[in-house]
Structures are given as structure tokens and as C-alpha cells.
Amino acid sequence: MSTQTRTGTQGWSLDEWFVVALARTVADGEVVFHGFASPCAQVAMHVARRTHAPGSMLVEGATYAVNPEPAFVPPTSNDLALHRDAVYRMRFEEFFDAACRGAVDRMFLSGGQIDAYGNTNVTAIGGMPLPKIKLGGGGGGANISATIGALTVWTTRHGSGRTLVEAVDFLTDLGHRTPAGTRAELGHTGGGPQWLVTELGVLDYTADGRARLVATFPDVTVAEVEKATGFALTVADEVGTVAEPTPAELAAVRAVDPLGVRRLEFGPADLARHFGPAA
Amino acid sequence: MTGFHLAADKRTTLEEAVAHVQDGATVALGGGLAARLPMALVRALVRQGTTGLRVVGSAHSIDVDLLVGAGAVAVCEESYVGFEQDLGLAPAFRRGAESGSLVVRESSCVTMLTQLRAAEMGVPFLPVRGLLGTDLPTLHPEWGTVTCPFTGQVLAAVPALAPDVALLHAPIGDAAGNLHLDQPYVLDERFAHASRVVVASVDRLVDTAEVVAAGVTVPAHVVTAVVEAPFGAHPTSCYPGYAYDRPHLAEYVKAAAAGGDAFEAYLDRYVRVDEQTYRDLTGAERLTAWSASDEQWQELFR
Structure with a gap:
């Protein structure tokens, strides 16, 4: 290493x-x-x-x-x-x-696939029971993504074009809304995803629970982020640059x-x- | 769950210890990720030629992958099997899942904990938070929902799970089976109380007084058999004794990813041998150097 x-x-x-x-x-x-x-x-x-x-x-x-x-x-x-x-x-x-x-109050979560609502797949590309790629699995995420105050979701593979997807092949950890309903409808007590940090930029979540681009790293354009994102990307009125590290x-x-x-x-x-x- | 195990001397051999595991048994594996996995017992299980196991646990790595690769497992019910970012996906587990030869009923940490607690408490099920809206229930027709009689809330409900056998590894234990573990205990205590049979390996068999002084984590009355197996968690860590053997794990992952003859060669070299030969071949002793200095500790991970 x-x-x-x-x-x-x-x-x-x-x-x-x-x-x-x-x-x-x-x-x-x-x-x-x-x-x-x-x-x-x-x-x-x-x-x-x-x-x-x-x-x-x-x-x-x-x-x-x-x-x-x-x-x-x-x-x-x-x-x-x-x-x-x-x-x-x-x-x-x-x-x-x-x-x-x-x-x-907060947990960090990642995934091989992440959808617009912050649902993540860490179980299987191609879905179960016969996956194309069996990923490791979700640990305790399927339980505590429902209950922890806020989630910071992250990926370092946004640019692959395969990570931020329209629909996850298998829903392991809970975002704001699943095909079975919203967090409130499902009776879940936690607040869900608050931030999505990728190697291209930083996104927050709108009131309807969808990821919204708010900042990019300076060598990345909004168009590049849109191209790498598999769902219709919501973009903030003003997209900033991620603040430099101190x-x-x-x-x-x-x-x-x-x-x-x-x-x-x-x-x-x-x-x-x-x-x-x-x- | 049956009653307590009261024999004063439960010492045995690895071979006799794993004879408690019948083909098709539900087996709980102690430890977590790449720490304190019961690897000497796992290797003995492979030598025994056990098949059809349902393995249950939280987050695991080489223990499950080796058993899957050796053809011992029918069903995997863990929350994770892999080698994290360091060495990546679990090769034999992946191959089994993707070919359909292995049934993966992926679980989650809190779900597994809740099922064990139900068994410990003697109740048929317990409610658990989360799960609803995820796809994990599609892998578990045995899970359901329950409506709280007091509030009307609908919660996921999961059945009690009493493993047939738990395989645990501890740094020290006594002849009666009192075990001391360093934290994190992961699910070892829950496995010990929920399982019908508990088989433990220990790096060192010591006097009861030494276990008591260190603190008894798992009491003798829930332990069925105990066997001394120095470096019995290797190539995973068992602190305070020894760190994770990164080169050996990399060698395993490479052999498992190649499969076929390469995996058979790994089994011949490291599994179908006695433990003394294994320790000599792997040079496990060098992993005790972690405690000499932070620099030497870091070196083990480079």
C-alpha cells in the first residue's frame, strides 16, 4: 500500500x-x-x-x-x-x-448502486437470487438506515456512470422513498439521507427526497456530473465549488x-x- | 436450547470438537470481519468433509469463504462476507452465489441479533426496526410483520434462531470452558447462549484463576467442548496475541479467485495438514510483533 x-x-x-x-x-x-x-x-x-x-x-x-x-x-x-x-x-x-x-445522529453509508432517493444496494448487482455480481452485503444498514437521525451517503465511483442509477437492482439500505412507500408510510423513525458526497461533487436532498447537486470539485463541470448520473439530476440554482481544505x-x-x-x-x-x- | 453443560473437563481434540457438527447443521461462526474467526475449527470442519451447512452470523470473511469453496455450505445467512477494501469481494462466496450453487439468504446485523435474542429468551419471535421497504425480506419467507397491540405500529417480525452449533475462538480459556475474549465480542456471547452446542478453541488453555482475572466473557456452563489451538484464529487477528496476516489473506484470496487447482493446492498446503504444520508454514509467530511498537504494528499492514 x-x-x-x-x-x-x-x-x-x-x-x-x-x-x-x-x-x-x-x-x-x-x-x-x-x-x-x-x-x-x-x-x-x-x-x-x-x-x-x-x-x-x-x-x-x-x-x-x-x-x-x-x-x-x-x-x-x-x-x-x-x-x-x-x-x-x-x-x-x-x-x-x-x-x-x-x-x-448520523451514519455514513455507501453502495455499489445509489438511486435518486438515496436507497443503496450493497447486496448484488443484477439482483437476487442469481446476481451478476454478488457484493459483500449490508451489515446492519437494513435496520439502522431506518432509525438513525441522518445519513451521509458517499461514493468514490460516481464517474463510472454505473453507481448513481435510476433504480437499484436490490434495495439494501433505505433512502427517503422506496417502491413500498416513504419512510413515514413505512413507519421508520430516522431522517434518511442528508448529504451525498461523491468524487465529482456534493449533493443534498430536496423536500421530496431527491438528490440535488450543490457543489462540484473545481476540475468537474455540472454537465459532467449530469452525464455520470443515471437519474434525472436536480441541480441547485447556484452550484458552488467544494470549499478548499484548510x-x-x-x-x-x-x-x-x-x-x-x-x-x-x-x-x-x-x-x-x-x-x-x-x- | 437444551440445558447447561456441567462437565468439569471439556478438553478435546479439534477432530472430536468438530464431530459435533453434523451435515446440514446450522452453524454460527464467532468473531467478525477478519478478527477472532474460529479458523482452526473451520479447517478441521473442511478436513472432516462436512456438507450442507447453513452458516449464520454478522460480518465475515475467510471463514465463510473457505467453507463455501470447500463445498461445505448450502446456505449463507450473514450480513456481509468479504475482505473489505483491502482484498475485495469474497471469491468463493461470489462464485457460489453467481452460479446458483450457494443459496445466499443475506441477513443484517440487528436482525441476526434479534433472532438470537428471541432464542435466548425462549420466545418464538421478536419485532425489529427497519427492514420494511428493503429487499432483504424477499430472501426470507420466514420473516413477517407484527402489529403492536398497544400502539398499532407495524414492525418487521423475525423468528427465534437457535443454531445447532456455535464455533468460537478465544485467546484464553480453561478446561471447563470458561472463555475470556477481548472486545469487540461481536455476537459471540449471543451465539454462546442461543446455540444448542458451543465448541470453543483457545490460543492457550490456562488455569481458571487466569480466566477469572482477565474476566469471563463466556461462562463454562454454556460451553460443550474446548480445544487448545495456538494461533487458532490465524490468518485473522486475535488480540492481544497476534495481528491480521495480510500476506496470507492475499494468498488465500488469490487462490480462491483462481479456483480449481489453485484452490485445491491451497487446501492441500494449508488445510489438509495438522495445525503445527500450518503454523510453521504460515510463520504465524511473526504476527505477535505488533505489540513491540506502532512502527512494527504498521509494518504488518503494508
Whole structure:
């Protein structure tokens, strides 16, 4: 695994900026959680706590540790490196009970497919029972995507044109509206997707629950985002540029993730994207 | 669920331990992702030639994939099987699902937890949050809905699940089967209480006093058999003893992705051998170096 980012001291890479954009979706004072197989979200939660959201409570992915100070982020989510020095580790039951009763404010979710309402598929491309590609599976998402306060959805594969789709082949985790009804109609207590962060830009959700483009990275046009999106994209009246990372944010990314585990989520072309004065 | 297991000495061999697993049994696998998976027991199951298993659990990796690749599994009922971003999708699991030779009734963590709790509580079902509106219920005709008699809310309802056998691995345990685990326990405690038979391997068999001093996570009275298997979770981690063996997992994934002769060669080399030979071949001992320094720990992941 590469231990180096390709940035000089003045610049930053897309993977770093992406993690910062994810981190900014955490509000100070929130209780936040990520699932396994989520390096970018994992790093982002620590960056948030070390920068603008010091009062947030972080529950570490597959270890359920509260506010740990990882030695480094390893490439597997259930590892002592992630929860060393935590004062407290929730039990599996304790975390999921809290999430089900509404005590957790935010969760990060990704997916092989994501639709306009933020429903995600982490089960199977081509659907079940005979998938074209069997993905790993959704962990606890099918339960707690229904109950957690707000969701930050992310993907690093928007540009593939195959990730943001009109309809998911299999609905693993809940967005704002499913073919069976809205969250309210289904009796679900959580607020659903609030942000969708991709390697092309940042989207929020409209009152009717559809993703809306609000900002792009500076090397990406709105037309490119529309072309990569498989559903009719709602675009904000004014689309901005994702705010540049601050030195403190970049320093936090680099300190939390010295092995560059976040980079495992990106393709080669995106890993080569570089910004800032040294570009 | 049957009664407690009161024998004072439950020590046995790997071969006798896995003889508790009959063809077609529902088997719960302890640990999670690539940590504390009961791999010595899994390897022994493969050697035993077990078939037709229904494996249940939360998020798993090489344990399930190896059993699927070896032809031991008919039905998978986990919330995740894979090697995360590091090594990607689970090759044998994928091949089985995509060819139709393996039935995947994907579950979710809270659902599995709720089903185990129902078994522990002696009730036939429990309600659970979420699921409604997702496609997971299409894989589970046994799930349903229930209307709360007090509020009228409609919730998903899932039946009790009492695995026939739970296979657990712990860093230490005593002859009676008292086990100490480091956190996260994942579902191991729930499996231990909900399953009819609990078979445990331990890296070290120690005096009861040492387990008590460390803290008993799983008590002897729910454990049926215990076997000493040093590095018994390898190539997954079992802290405080040893870290994840990244090169070995990569070697496994490569062999499983190739399938056929390459997978058979993996089985011949690493599974159809005794555990001492396995430990020598894999050099598992080097993974204890994690505790020397943060630098050496990080090196294990490069």
C-alpha cells in the first residue's frame, strides 16, 4: 500500500479533499458512526473530531469504541489499532440498540448502486437470487438506515456512470422513498439521507427526497456530473465549488491515516487528481 | 436450547470438537470481519468433509469463504462476507452465489441479533426496526410483520434462531470452558447462549484463576467442548496475541479467485495438514510483533 500522497507541501490530492468534504457533514455535538469497509468515512469522522466537531461522539465502525485515538487506520475495520486507548467500547448489542432507538445522529453509508432517493444496494448487482455480481452485503444498514437521525451517503465511483442509477437492482439500505412507500408510510423513525458526497461533487436532498447537486470539485463541470448520473439530476440554482481544505483539515487527514487506507476507495485516475498552489 | 453443560473437563481434540457438527447443521461462526474467526475449527470442519451447512452470523470473511469453496455450505445467512477494501469481494462466496450453487439468504446485523435474542429468551419471535421497504425480506419467507397491540405500529417480525452449533475462538480459556475474549465480542456471547452446542478453541488453555482475572466473557456452563489451538484464529487477528496476516489473506484470496487447482493446492498446503504444520508454514509467530511498537504494528499492514 502506498504510504505517500502525491501532494507537495502546498497542495492536496482528491482523496484528501474528498475525506474533508465528508468530514464537514458531521455537525459538532453529533453522535456519529460508520460501518465496516468504509475507509474514507472512518478517516473523515476522526478529521471532524480533530477540527470543527470536537464535541461530537464517534463510535468506531466494527469495534464500537467510543472516541478512540487510533494508532493508525489499518485496512481492516475490526482491529485493535482502531480502538486502542478508547475509554469505553460499546457492546455490539449496545450500539445497535442505541441506533435503533434513535440515539445515534448520523451514519455514513455507501453502495455499489445509489438511486435518486438515496436507497443503496450493497447486496448484488443484477439482483437476487442469481446476481451478476454478488457484493459483500449490508451489515446492519437494513435496520439502522431506518432509525438513525441522518445519513451521509458517499461514493468514490460516481464517474463510472454505473453507481448513481435510476433504480437499484436490490434495495439494501433505505433512502427517503422506496417502491413500498416513504419512510413515514413505512413507519421508520430516522431522517434518511442528508448529504451525498461523491468524487465529482456534493449533493443534498430536496423536500421530496431527491438528490440535488450543490457543489462540484473545481476540475468537474455540472454537465459532467449530469452525464455520470443515471437519474434525472436536480441541480441547485447556484452550484458552488467544494470549499478548499484548510491546513488543519489536511494535517488531520494525514495524521489519522498515515497508511493511506482511504486511497483504497479510489480508481487510478482519481488518485492522480491534484489541487492547490503546487499543482 | 437444551440445558447447561456441567462437565468439569471439556478438553478435546479439534477432530472430536468438530464431530459435533453434523451435515446440514446450522452453524454460527464467532468473531467478525477478519478478527477472532474460529479458523482452526473451520479447517478441521473442511478436513472432516462436512456438507450442507447453513452458516449464520454478522460480518465475515475467510471463514465463510473457505467453507463455501470447500463445498461445505448450502446456505449463507450473514450480513456481509468479504475482505473489505483491502482484498475485495469474497471469491468463493461470489462464485457460489453467481452460479446458483450457494443459496445466499443475506441477513443484517440487528436482525441476526434479534433472532438470537428471541432464542435466548425462549420466545418464538421478536419485532425489529427497519427492514420494511428493503429487499432483504424477499430472501426470507420466514420473516413477517407484527402489529403492536398497544400502539398499532407495524414492525418487521423475525423468528427465534437457535443454531445447532456455535464455533468460537478465544485467546484464553480453561478446561471447563470458561472463555475470556477481548472486545469487540461481536455476537459471540449471543451465539454462546442461543446455540444448542458451543465448541470453543483457545490460543492457550490456562488455569481458571487466569480466566477469572482477565474476566469471563463466556461462562463454562454454556460451553460443550474446548480445544487448545495456538494461533487458532490465524490468518485473522486475535488480540492481544497476534495481528491480521495480510500476506496470507492475499494468498488465500488469490487462490480462491483462481479456483480449481489453485484452490485445491491451497487446501492441500494449508488445510489438509495438522495445525503445527500450518503454523510453521504460515510463520504465524511473526504476527505477535505488533505489540513491540506502532512502527512494527504498521509494518504488518503494508
